[in-house]
Amino acid sequence: MIEIKNINKTFGDLQVLKNISLTIEDGEAYGLVGPSGVGKSTLLNCLAGLDSYESGSIIVDGVPLESLGEKQARLFRKNMGIIFQNFSLVSRKNVYQNIALPMECWKVPRSQIKKRVYELAEMVGLKEKLMARPAELSGGQKQRVAIARALTMNPKYILSDESTSSLDPSITVSILNLLDKIRKEMGITIILVTHEMPVVQQFCRQMTIMDAGTATVSGDVRELFFQKPPALQKLLGINEGETIPKSGVNVTFGLAFDTLLWELGKLMEKPYKIINSDFFEFQNQKHGNVTININAEDLPVCENYLQSRGIVYRTERRAL
Numbered sequence: 240m241i242e243i244k245n246i247n248k249t250f251g252d253l254q255v256l257k258n259i260s261l262t263i264e265d266g267e268a269y270g271l272v273g274p275s276g277v278g279k280s281t282l283l284n285c286l287a288g289l290d291s292y293e294s295g296s297i298i299v300d301g302v303p304l305e306s307l308g309e310k311q312a313r314l315f316r317k318n319m320g321i322i323f324q325n326f327s328l329v330s331r332k333n334v335y336q337n338i339a340l341p342m343e344c345w346k347v348p349r350s351q352i353k354k355r356v357y358e359l360a361e362m363v364g365l366k367e368k369l370m371a372r373p374a375e376l377s378g379g380q381k382q383r384v385a386i387a388r389a390l391t392m393n394p395k396y397i398l399s400d401e402s403t404s405s406l407d408p409s410i411t412v413s414i415l416n417l418l419d420k421i422r423k424e425m426g427i428t429i430i431l432v433t434h435e436m437p438v439v440q441q442f443c444r445q446m447t448i449m450d451a452g453t454a455t456v457s458g459d460v461r462e463l464f465f466q467k468p469p470a471l472q473k474l475l476g477i478n479e480g481e482t483i484p485k486s487g488v489n490v491t492f493g494l495a496f497d498t499l500l501w502e503l504g505k506l507m508e509k510p511y512k513i514i515n516s517d518f519f520e521f522q523n524q525k526h527g528n529v530t531i532n533i534n535a536e537d538l539p540v541c542e543n544y545l546q547s548r549g550i551v552y553r554t555e556r557r558a559l
Contacts, residue, residue, distance in 0.1 A: 240265055241286065241396075241428070246295035248281055255281050256292065257452040263430060263445070265395075268422055270443035270460070271432045272474065278452040279432040283398050286430070288316050300395075317345070320389030320427075324401040326381040328373040334360070334384050335369040341391045359387035363417060379410035386417065390425075397421075399431040403438055408502045411435075415442045436474065437501040440464065448474065476512045488538050489514065491530040492545055492552035499548070500529070506544055507537045532557070 241263040248256035255278045263269045271279045284290035286297060288304060297304045299315070307315055328337050335356055342352045360366045363383040373381055382402060389397055399418070403411040419442060422429050433439060439446055439460060447457040448470040455470040456463065463471055504511060515530040533541055538554065545552045 240300065241430075242296075242298040243282075243286070244296045244298070246282070246285060246292050246297065248278075248285060248290065248292045255452050256285070259295070259449075259452075259454050261447050261454055261457050263428060265428055266422065266426055267428050267430075268419065268442055268444045269428070269430045270439045270446035271430065271449060272434070272439055272443075272446050273449040274434050274474070277449045279449055280400050282449070283400055283430065283432050287319050287321060287398055288312050317392050318395050320392070320394035320397045322382070322385050322389050322397065322399040322402040324404055326373070326378075326385045328381060328384055330373050333370050333372050334365060334376070337373070337384055338387045338391060341388060345392065355391060356387075359390055362390075362421075363387045377410075378406050379414060382406065382410075382414055383417070386414075386421070390421070395427060397427050397429045399429060401432055401434070403433070404435060408437075408505070411438065412441065418442065434474075435501065486557050487532045487534050489530050489532050489555040489557060490538070490541055490545075490552055491515075491555075492550050499550075500531075503531075503541060503544055507533065507540050511537075 243259055243261050243263075246256050246259040247254065259278075259282060271282060273279055281290060285292050286299075286304075288307075292305075302315075304312070304315065329340065332340070338356045338359055339352050342355060347355075356369070357366070360369055363386055365380060365383055365387065368376065368380060373384070376384070385402070397418070403414055406414065415438065418429055418431075421427060431438070431443060443460050445458065446460050446463065447454050448463075449455065450470060450473070456468050467475070500513075512532045513529060514532050535556070542552075542554075
């Protein structure tokens with residue numbers, strides 16, 4: 240179990256973490272959620288032992304991190320697997336060598352390294368790519384290499400920092416399914432930093448929403464999406480007093496599959512507002528309709544996408 244108690248962290252005159260407290264149970268799929276620049280990655284780095292903090296305490300399995308000496312801290316980090324957004328693979332090394340790298344640093348015998356690399360490559364679906372270099376791999380394959388590498392030392396915790404934000408929606412779904420399989424089969428706690436709501440809804444069971452260095456709300460993902468507290472409304476683009484825009488086009492449709500809203504936003508390459516929803520979505524289950532407001536010039540892209548998916552919709556043009 241991880242207990243984070245009243246953590247404060249500054250960079251120069253800027254306080255990036257302000258009295259953060261939360262608890263993460265063993266085996267959990269936990270999300271640290273919020274827009275860029277609110278302190279999510281900094282908190283993750285403190286948890287991984289990569290960053291220090293001025294006050295407060297992080298207690299992992301009963302041990303306060305701030306009490307560890309240099310040697311103890313190094314041993315602690317052995318129990319933390321980290322997955323980064325940009326994969327962080329060594330370009331001159333092949334897949335086998337990238338997966339093996341942590342074990343080589345810990346001077347694991349070569350015979351054990353070979354066995355472990357092949358086990359993990361098969362687990363993540365890259366057994367046929369072991370001799371390939373990162374430049375020859377797709378984004379999803381690179382992230383699978385990073386996942387395998389993070390698992391080499393049999394960690395109890397996996398820390399994932401925006402590890403899906405550079406991937407296509409369909410690839411993201413497959414990566415999240417892989418992480419969930421690993422979590423369930425290996426009993427690993429996975430803490431996922433993300434700003435993407437579809438990722439939270441598909442993968443996370445508990446979450447903390449962060450804003451300006453503070454933990455604004457924490458709790459069960461299903462309950463939070465049902466209750467929609469102000470912090471979540473802000474992330475979803477639902478602003479008090481602006482639920483019915485006076486311009487643009489309102490498009491109402493039923494949700495047909497997990498990544499619909501996300502894919503639609505990426506196709507239009509600009510943000511839209513969710514102005515009304517009478518559905519609840521969690522762990523790939525959803526019901527009801529949603530209404531979004533888009534610019535009029537984006538309507539053809541939106542309509543073509545919905546029609547290609549066979550989704551029934553209606554539009555309402557708004558005028559100033």
